Amino acid sequence: MNIQETYSSLGLSDFEYDRILELMGRAPNYLELSLFSVMWSEHCGYKNSRPLLGRFPNEGPRVLQGPGENAGVVEVGDGWALAFKMESHNHPSAVEPYEGAATGVGGIIRDILAMGARPVALLNALRFGPLTDERNRYLFREVVRGIGGYGNAVGVPTVGGEVEFAPAYSGNPLVNAMCVGLVRSGDLVRARAVGEGNLVILFGARTGRDGIHGATFASDELSEDSEAKRPNVQVGDPFAEKMLIESSLRLLEEGLLVSLQDLGAAGITSSASEMAAKGGVGIEIDAALVPLREEGMEPWEIVISESQERMLAVVEPEKAEEVLKVAERYELDAAVVGRVAGHGDLRILNNGEVVGTVPALHLADAPVYKREVIAPAYLGEVRKLDLEELPQPEDCNSALLAMLAHPNLCSRRSVYEQYDHQVGTDTVVLPGADAAVMRIKGTSLGFAITTDCRGRHCYLDPKGGGAAAVAEAYRNLSCVGAEPVAVTDCLNMGSPEKPDTYYQFASCIEGMAEACESLGTPVVSGNVSLYNETEYGAIYPTPAVGMVGVFKDVSRRATPGIKREGDEVLIAGNFQPVLGGAEYLELIHGRVAGAPPVPDLAVEKAVSDAVRRAISAGLVDTAHDLSGGGLAVALAEMAMYGGIGAEVQVLPGGRQDVTLFGEVGGCVLLAVPGEKLGELEEHLEGVPYSRIGRTGGERLSIAGLIDARIDELRAAYERDLFERYAPEGGQIG
Amino acid sequence: MRIGVTVFPGSNCDRDALHAIERAGATPVELWHADASLKGVDAVVVPGGFSYGDYLRPGAIARFAKVMGSLEEFANAGGPVLGVCNGFQVLTEAHLLPGALLRNAHMRFVCSRAPVRFESVETPWTSLFESGDQLTLPVAHNEGNYFADEKTIAQIEDEGRVVLRYLENPNGSLNDIAGICNEGRNVVGLMPHPERASDPALGSGEGLKVFESVLSFAGIKA
Amino acid sequence: MADTLKIRVLVRPKTGILDPQGEAVRRALPALGFEGVRTVHIGRLVEMEVESADEVEGMCRRLLANPTIEEYEWEVVR
Amino acid sequence: MADTLKIRVLVRPKTGILDPQGEAVRRALPALGFEGVRTVHIGRLVEMEVESADEVEGMCRRLLANPTIEEYEWEVVR
Ligand SMILES: Nc1ncnc2c1ncn2[C@@H]1O[C@H](COP(=O)(O)OP(=O)(O)O)[C@@H](O)[C@H]1O
Numbered sequence A: 001m002n003i004q005e006t007y008s009s010l011g012l013s014d015f016e017y018d019r020i021l022e023l024m025g026r027a028p029n030y031l032e033l034s035l036f037s038v039m040w041s042e043h044c045g046y047k048n049s050r051p052l053l054g055r056f057p058n059e060g061p062r063v064l065q066g067p068g069e070n071a072g073v074v075e076v077g078d079g080w081a082l083a084f085k086m087e088s089h090n091h092p093s094a095v096e097p098y099e100g101a102a103t104g105v106g107g108i109i110r111d112i113l114a115m116g117a118r119p120v121a122l123l124n125a126l127r128f129g130p131l132t133d134e135r136n137r138y139l140f141r142e143v144v145r146g147i148g149g150y151g152n153a154v155g156v157p158t159v160g161g162e163v164e165f166a167p168a169y170s171g172n173p174l175v176n177a178m179c180v181g182l183v184r185s186g187d188l189v190r191a192r193a194v195g196e197g198n199l200v201i202l203f204g205a206r207t208g209r210d211g212i213h214g215a216t217f218a219s220d221e222l223s224e225d226s227e228a229k230r231p232n233v234q235v236g237d238p239f240a241e242k243m244l245i246e247s248s249l250r251l252l253e254e255g256l257l258v259s260l261q262d263l264g265a266a267g268i269t270s271s272a273s274e275m276a277a278k279g280g281v282g283i284e285i286d287a288a289l290v291p292l293r294e295e296g297m298e299p300w301e302i303v304i305s306e307s308q309e310r311m312l313a314v315v316e317p318e319k320a321e322e323v324l325k326v327a328e329r330y331e332l333d334a335a336v337v338g339r340v341a342g343h344g345d346l347r348i349l350n351n352g353e354v355v356g357t358v359p360a361l362h363l364a365d366a367p368v369y370k371r372e373v374i375a376p377a378y379l380g381e382v383r384k385l386d387l388e389e390l391p392q393p394e395d396c397n398s399a400l401l402a403m404l405a406h407p408n409l410c411s412r413r414s415v416y417e418q419y420d421h422q423v424g425t426d427t428v429v430l431p432g433a434d435a436a437v438m439r440i441k442g443t444s445l446g447f448a449i450t451t452d453c454r455g456r457h458c459y460l461d462p463k464g465g466g467a468a469a470v471a472e473a474y475r476n477l478s479c480v481g482a483e484p485v486a487v488t489d490c491l492n493m494g495s496p497e498k499p500d501t502y503y504q505f506a507s508c509i510e511g512m513a514e515a516c517e518s519l520g521t522p523v524v525s526g527n528v529s530l531y532n533e534t535e536y537g538a539i540y541p542t543p544a545v546g547m548v549g550v551f552k553d554v555s556r557r558a559t560p561g562i563k564r565e566g567d568e569v570l571i572a573g574n575f576q577p578v579l580g581g582a583e584y585l586e587l588i589h590g591r592v593a594g595a596p597p598v599p600d601l602a603v604e605k606a607v608s609d610a611v612r613r614a615i616s617a618g619l620v621d622t623a624h625d626l627s628g629g630g631l632a633v634a635l636a637e638m639a640m641y642g643g644i645g646a647e648v649q650v651l652p653g654g655r656q657d658v659t660l661f662g663e664v665g666g667c668v669l670l671a672v673p674g675e676k677l678g679e680l681e682e683h684l685e686g687v688p689y690s691r692i693g694r695t696g697g698e699r700l701s702i703a704g705l706i707d708a709r710i711d712e713l714r715a716a717y718e719r720d721l722f723e724r725y726a727p728e729g730g731q732i733g
Numbered sequence B: 001m002r003i004g005v006t007v008f009p010g011s012n013c014d015r016d017a018l019h020a021i022e023r024a025g026a027t028p029v030e031l032w033h034a035d036a037s038l039k040g041v042d043a044v045v046v047p048g049g050f051s052y053g054d055y056l057r058p059g060a061i062a063r064f065a066k067v068m069g070s071l072e073e074f075a076n077a078g079g080p081v082l083g084v085c086n087g088f089q090v091l092t093e094a095h096l097l098p099g100a101l102l103r104n105a106h107m108r109f110v111c112s113r114a115p116v117r118f119e120s121v122e123t124p125w126t127s128l129f130e131s132g133d134q135l136t137l138p139v140a141h142n143e144g145n146y147f148a149d150e151k152t153i154a155q156i157e158d159e160g161r162v163v164l165r166y167l168e169n170p171n172g173s174l175n176d177i178a179g180i181c182n183e184g185r186n187v188v189g190l191m192p193h194p195e196r197a198s199d200p201a202l203g204s205g206e207g208l209k210v211f212e213s214v215l216s217f218a219g220i221k222a
Numbered sequence C, D: 001m002a003d004t005l006k007i008r009v010l011v012r013p014k015t016g017i018l019d020p021q022g023e024a025v026r027r028a029l030p031a032l033g034f035e036g037v038r039t040v041h042i043g044r045l046v047e048m049e050v051e052s053a054d055e056v057e058g059m060c061r062r063l064l065a066n067p068t069i070e071e072y073e074w075e076v077v078r
């Protein structure tokens, strides 16, 4: 191979190679080139996204740590803080769904751990192609099994998430995992190497050839020969991860570490060079000291291996012995593999002999590509929707039942029952509500977490969809009674080198950023996953939003289920539903078209805040936001969850299907006992609302259009997303 | 009263059990697997989780841990021992309880709330319940499908050693068995998690009575 | 590696014991177009390199198989 | 059962692919009192009775093993 073939095979462009030559002032050797290749991959270097991400607001009164560390951190109160982040594992999951999803969970847990926090909750945002296809069913089943297999074993409850199905994700599933950790704000750790002469200790699993060049792989489109180019698939070991959690927390508790960093993409290279760059120091790693799982590994393989379940720590020399002992207590391998140096280089040695030297700052300084943002032609076409062409359903009841039974709207029970969502005994609101609610033991404090995004909406209106995802998360947290605080995100997009996708990417970010500003929820961490494309095209732009909110008093909260007979039912918000981009339009009419509602952020905020205050005041314990499927689906869910029906009469004019199934942002349904109605109405002053009915009985009836028994609704809704199709194909587990 | 909780590598309900014991009014004591000493505790809980990753078979490796030798002596001397979920699996692997827990019949991990009925309550861990009491307890397991050969099943049924029975079987367990005890009745294994239902703040506090039972059994008022 | 023996242990569910995994596979086969499979049983394969075979029987009995539900056989393969 | 073949399939983690189970068992063995075990690998044993061996290869590839991370071998044992 000539040099050009070599660097191209490592995923570096001519331009990038020239830049390396310029930075180094000499030709790099293969090991050095490998370091650049992994650190300058899209996955590690954010080449295409850095300028765009700068658009997000990052600051707020509760923010203790914004982007730039392993996770963002916000303050809850009483000295407690939450660290959280979301990350994708799309490419590995497309190739090997069980292990891809499992290692995704493992990776995000370690990011939280690296902040010094105990991981206390997991969520996941998933997208698959339709379940009518065998490969999609296999991916779905194995991804869910993988998430459970890992999360259940490490003992971190999986408390929420979302699943959607659309043809755009066929062959390119999205697997985004989010983790939240709890930490005393005084005990936060940062990944900054300091102290010349301090030792670098690697602990956890042994290093093998796993995922060599995985970061480069994740930064490429999936194609026929992905199979062949595929790095060794990484297999997760939740048992080792559990030991890693306990040992890391123990090491920090005993004050044995100067700093801590997880090993993710690009392994030792990325961790060590990031720690060095942040601390303004150098790090020397002797590859020969790394405990290995396989024989005959070359130094370059050792330093870029992505073996899972490992952490890197900087330790004062006199404490090294004690650190190794703690690791041993938890059945982990550990070794001193290097030291902090005065020079600013990442220097790789092999048995004491230098085999590569690159200034850490250069590795951290991937080139940045700014591209022109050009509105795509497709948008004009797909946004056209002529309601005249759509027949109204003859029977709204059957339309509702059909929608409730559709994989996009039916119960997620068959998914979340495979996840241990109660381990840790802090889960106050179990999966199925608008957001998961957790308590903080020994206090009255709590927090709520949600993940949201509608790919279809972002496809039809990237900017509006981005804003709507943030607004929906804000609304979901408010509906359980939590004060929304901050956002993490995972921006899943196609190839940024294609103008249409780049436009979607930039516009989603613009919409999200505007919403975050208006709603006062800064972005404190996140992740970008590009090149989500197959030969059939790109996925829907899918910027998954993870939002965290806090409670002063977690016992003041609400859930969607109707609690009592005879409650007044109200709808708060500007109820002006439309069919553009609605579930109904796709599920019943097979169309993905129209202009979805554009969020009115001021009204969104006013409605959500009023609802939250009413819940905090103890007036309301039943709230649910209007989302996919519109009013009829939201009311059906409230009736099914609570086991109590409702009769709703008041409806604005217009098409029946638009009213029942149309979608609109910023609307919340509330049920409240008659005697509290007056006080609630005072809380709702200044926001639009109306009384639309009353709870009770065993039926849901809506204005003579819908009339169904709760058990009929349940029969449609409570379907097993796996039973009908599984088991077949692939691993037998 | 001091109640110990064993901690194996991979246990993950140990902290939850310690917390429930404290709520019940006893002193929780952590018992590290590599340490043979039971630290003078009056009762022991073997908690849920995935000891040694559940590798090989759930409980297969944990049962060789140092602490298990002392635990066996303690149990054989009549000391109260409760195994929950993975703890139940460990106790069967250690032959302190008969039978085995197989893979759930539907082949899926199941985390839900299972309605159960107390059958035999003459054990230190159930003395505050009445036979026939029904409640809903959290379950979360992959291998909760209780199995023993016909003779053993007949024997534990005849001797009234079925402690807890599912009203809706979540895993294929023989005779809907959710919990059993040994001949001496001091060793109990439960697949459901009472420690997860030990705090009204989480929706149910009834499981706490399991831990209060052992206090009351020892003559200490809960 | 000098002087090690390679041991292969096969552990299978005892006859008559419910084998949910085997059952699931047997049920799945027709849907994949595989006919004519009468029974499927799934067990465990353990392969070890040991210095001596003396302890293998003990390991099988005490650790690798659970006699309540499983039976085993082992052999030296090299 | 007349004219059925008994098939034995051995499925194991591919070399180079992490085998967390085998690794955990190997680590635990000395503490359990079993010395002298150098490596442990844990895989799956599948035993089937089939009417013909024609489709066994396909079954291994599509269902019994996960070719991304596992390798398999099979034989007719009767
Ligand atoms: N979409 C995004 N929004 C906000 N912050 C982001 C986003 N993508 C990445 N970041 C931040 O950039 C930093 C690097 O991200 P990443 O490489 O995923 O971290 P790690 O290597 O710790 O997994 C992190 O601080 C992360 O929070």
Ligand SMILES: [Mg+2]
Residues within 6 Å of the ligand: A070, A110, A111, A114, A262, A264
């Ligand atoms: Mg990190």
